[in-house]
Structures are given as C-alpha cells and as structure tokens.
Amino acid sequence: MSVTREKIIELGENLIRSKGYNAFSYQDISTELGIKNAAVHYYFPTKENLGTSIVKTNIQRFEEMVENMHSHGFNERQQLDTFVKIYLKSHREQKLCIIGSLASDFNTLNETTRTELKRMTEIILKWLTDILVTGKEKKLFVFDEEPQSKAFIILSGMVASLQVSRMMDKMDYKNVCQTIISLK
Amino acid sequence: MSVTREKIIELGENLIRSKGYNAFSYQDISTELGIKNAAVHYYFPTKENLGTSIVKTNIQRFEEMVENMHSHGFNERQQLDTFVKIYLKSHREQKLCIIGSLASDFNTLNETTRTELKRMTEIILKWLTDILVTGKEKKLFVFDEEPQSKAFIILSGMVASLQVSRMMDKMDYKNVCQTIISLK
DNA sequence: TTTGGAACTTACTTATTAGTAAGTATATTT
DNA sequence: AAATATACTTACTAATAAGTAAGTTCCAAA
Numbered sequence: 154m155s156v157t158r159e160k161i162i163e164l165g166e167n168l169i170r171s172k173g174y175n176a177f178s179y180q181d182i183s184t185e186l187g188i189k190n191a192a193v194h195y196y197f198p199t200k201e202n203l204g205t206s207i208v209k210t211n212i213q214r215f216e217e218m219v220e221n222m223h224s225h226g227f228n229e230r231q232q233l234d235t236f237v238k239i240y241l242k243s244h245r246e247q248k249l250c251i252i253g254s255l256a257s258d259f260n261t262l263n264e265t266t267r268t269e270l271k272r273m274t275e276i277i278l279k280w281l282t283d284i285l286v287t288g289k290e291k292k293l294f295v296f297d298e299e300p301q302s303k304a305f306i307i308l309s310g311m312v313a314s315l316q317v318s319r320m321m322d323k324m325d326y327k328n329v330c331q332t333i334i335s336l337k
Numbered sequence: 338m339s340v341t342r343e344k345i346i347e348l349g350e351n352l353i354r355s356k357g358y359n360a361f362s363y364q365d366i367s368t369e370l371g372i373k374n375a376a377v378h379y380y381f382p383t384k385e386n387l388g389t390s391i392v393k394t395n396i397q398r399f400e401e402m403v404e405n406m407h408s409h410g411f412n413e414r415q416q417l418d419t420f421v422k423i424y425l426k427s428h429r430e431q432k433l434c435i436i437g438s439l440a441s442d443f444n445t446l447n448e449t450t451r452t453e454l455k456r457m458t459e460i461i462l463k464w465l466t467d468i469l470v471t472g473k474e475k476k477l478f479v480f481d482e483e484p485q486s487k488a489f490i491i492l493s494g495m496v497a498s499l500q501v502s503r504m505m506d507k508m509d510y511k512n513v514c515q516t517i518i519s520l521k
Numbered sequence: 522t523t524t525g526g527a528a529c530t531t532a533c534t535t536a537t538t539a540g541t542a543a544g545t546a547t548a549t550t551t
Numbered sequence: 552a553a554a555t556a557t558a559c560t561t562a563c564t565a566a567t568a569a570g571t572a573a574g575t576t577c578c579a580a581a
Contacts, residue, residue, distance in 0.1 A: 155527090157528080172444055176445045180567080189531080190530095190569090191529080191532095191570085192528075195527095195528070198571095200569070249441060253441065256441075257442070258357045260355055271504045305505075306517055313440075313493035314497075316437065316493075317496060320436075320454060321458065328483075332487075335482075372560090373561080382540080
C-alpha cells in the first residue's frame with residue numbers, strides 16, 4: 154500500500170482526535186504532507202471515504218492487538234491492562250480516542266462511516282464482555298454486575314475520562330482508570 | 338431579556354448537543370427562527386459569544402437546580418437521582434450533554450468558551466464530591482473510593498454513556514446509570 | 522521505444538461559512 | 552413633534568470548504 158495513503162490516514166486520525174471530524178480539512182492534511190489538496194482527493198475522493206478508512210484502520214489495529222495478545226498467551230487481566238494502556242497513552246498525548254471524537258459528531262457522519270463506527274464499538278464491547286466473563290470464571294476478576302453492563306461502563310469511562318480530563322488541570326488519570334476497571 | 342435572544346440560546350444549545358459545535362451555523366438558527374442571519378449576529382456578534390453564553394446559561398440552570406433541591410429539602414440520594422434524571426432525559430432525546438459535546442471540540446473553542454466550560458465542569462464535580470462526602474457521612478451512600486475520583490467517574494460515565502449508547506441499538510440505559518452510580 | 526498506469530499538480534467551481542456596514546420599521550422617551 | 556433606541560433586514564465581503572477535470576511527470580512493462 155502507498156506510503157502517502159498511510160500518512161493521510163494517520164494524519165487524519167490525529168486531526169479527528171485532536172480537533173474533531175468537522176473541524177479538520179483536506180488542506181490541513183495536504184499542507185502537513187507538503188502535497189496539494191487534490192492529491193488527498195486522489196486517494197480519498199470524499200471526506201466520507203477518508204473517515205470510513207480511518208475507522209476501518211482502527212478496527213484492524215484493534216483486532217491485530219487482540220491476536221497479538223492471544224499469541225503471547227496474555228491472560229484476561231493482562232489483556233485488560235493492555236487495553237487501559239491505550240487510553241493512558243491517549244491521555245498523555247492530550248488526544249481523545251476515535252470512538253469518543255466521532256461519537257460527538259455522529260449525526261453529521263454519513264451512513265458508511267456510522268456503520269463502521271458502530272461496528273468498532275460493538276467489536277470492542279464484545280471483546281471486553283468476553284474477557285470479563287472468562288476472567289471471572291478463572292477468578293482473575295471479582296464483580297457482581299452483568300458483564301455486558303460492566304463492559305459498557307468500562308468503555309464509557311475510558312472514552313469520557315479522556316474528554317473530561319482534558320478540561321481538568323491536575324488529574325491522577327491512572328488512578329481514575331484503575332477505579333473504573335476496579336476489578337479486585 | 339429578549340425572547341429572540343433566549344430562543345437563539347436554546348436552539349444553539351440543541352444544535353451543539355445534536356450536531357456538534359463545528360457542524361452548526363448561524364444559518365441553521367436563523368432559518369429555524371424565521372429571521373435573517375444578521376439578526377443572530379445582532380444578538381451574538383461572534384460564534385464565540387454565542388458559545389460562551391450557552392455554557393453560561395447551562396451553569397446558571399445547574400445552580401438554580403441545586404438551589405431548588407436545597408429549598409425542597411432533598412437529601413443527597415434524592416439530589417443524585419435528580420442529576421441522573423437529566424441524563425436519562427438527554428438519552429431519550431438522543432442528545433449529548435453540553436459538556437460531552439463541547440469537550441470533543443475543546444481545542445477548536447476560543448479561550449473564553451473554554452474557561453466557562455472548565456468552570457462548569459469544576460462546579461458539577463465539586464457539587465458531586467460534596468454530595469458524596471455528606472451522603473457517606475449520613476450513611477446514605479456506601480463506597481470506598483476517594484470521593485473526588487468517584488465524582489469524576491460518575492460524571493465521565495454519564496457523559497460518555499450518552500455518546501456510546503447513541504451507537505448501540507438496544508440498551509438498558511437506566512440500568513447502566515444505576516450501575517455507574519452503584520452506591521448501595 | 523512506445524504504451525500505460527500510478528502519483529501527483531494546476532486551476533478551477535460551487536457552496537457555505539462567519540462576519541459587517543448601512544439602512545428601515547416600530548415603539549419609546551424627551 | 553423630534554430624537555433615540557430596539558430589533559431587525561438588505562446586501563454585501565472575504566475566507567474556507569469539498570470536490571473535479573484535465574494535464575504532467577515518471578517509472579515499468581510490453
């Protein structure tokens with residue numbers, strides 16, 4: 154695959170996560186890459202195309218991470234910790250996650266991008282739920298709630314704590330993440 | 338105060354909460370109100386003015402709600418339930434809360450709107466923390482975490498559950514809220 | 522050596538945006 | 552009755568947005 158194409162996706166993702174979908178333009182990308190506006194359209198004819206590709210890339214990256222954890226024999230706790238680490242990194246970079254950024258602009262997204270975003274959310278929630286169920290069976294986690302609700306709350310907590318923490322100066326973000334998962 | 342002015346603020350708030358700050362225009366407002374674009378600028382010269390006024394109005398509304406609860410002798414549990422009800426209503430209306438919507442666009446907001454949004458977040462978090470502390474003293478709530486962390490997690494949970502639930506079809510949102518506060 | 526395609530640029534168009542300057546109608550005050 | 556203020560409209564400007572059509576450069580295959 155083309156290097157420029159990959160750079161556009163990467164830059165687009167970072168722009169969405171820092172400025173938001175409706176605040177970034179093809180000009181932002183082309184200027185940064187030292188190419189012309191039309192060159193971005195060459196790879197992604199419309200902004201919808203780019204948006205959808207960015208979400209698809211994120212899904213792929215997540216699935217690769219999960220596969221990677223399996224092949225390394227990570228247990229459920231280690232897998233959950235790895236997931237939380239993604240958010241710790243986002244917090245350090247002062248960026249939102251792709252779900253949180255696009256969720257706010259959901260009503261302005263086109264159908265295909267929406268569908269992919271929904272799919273991504275469902276994939277993560279399913280993975281989280283599975284991990285919670287198996288981890289509980291293995292007595293790695295202790296909790297009383299429905300695994301599905303618990304998964305939903307962990308994801309919501311991660312997504313919004315990035316958003317809210319951006320508005321708070323002093324914040325023990327790591328501690329907040331620990332409390333959110335709070336699986337003894 | 339002018340009726341038109343109030344209508345603009347109300348409409349602007351709803352537009353931010355459904356489309357996002359960078360996706361709505363003065364045209365959206367003027368068309369809906371049957372007035373001209375310039376009439377909106379008459380009341381709010383710049384979009385920054387409008388954004389700031391919308392946040393300020395929300396702060397005022399929140400403070401009035403708190404005063405109202407105090408004068409009605411609501412205990413801490415009743416107060417927390419009232420707070421959660423705001424989010425249940427938002428969920429029914431398929432809208433985000435003002436904090437969640439603007440948090441995503443935070444980096445594109447001007448300084449004054451940012452400051453007001455920060456102030457609003459701090460006011461809510463302080464109120465939540467106080468309620469948790471007092472409610473725990475009165476043995477209305479039982480929890481082990483730091484009240485500040487708990488307050489942060491409750492707010493984050495409410496904010497993001499609106500965002501994430503918008504992407505999920507079937508959802509027991511009320512149950513999720515109950516689990517988030519999960520104060521026995 | 523030509524042909525074809527990939528990766529662009531040039532040079533636009535059209536639409537929409539925030540914002541403004543100057544004017545008008547109507548009601549209120551002096 | 553004249554002056555003033557309120558609440559707009561008319562008619563713009565300048566900037567930026569997404570998107571496109573046609574051309575160019577360069578490399579690799581036939």
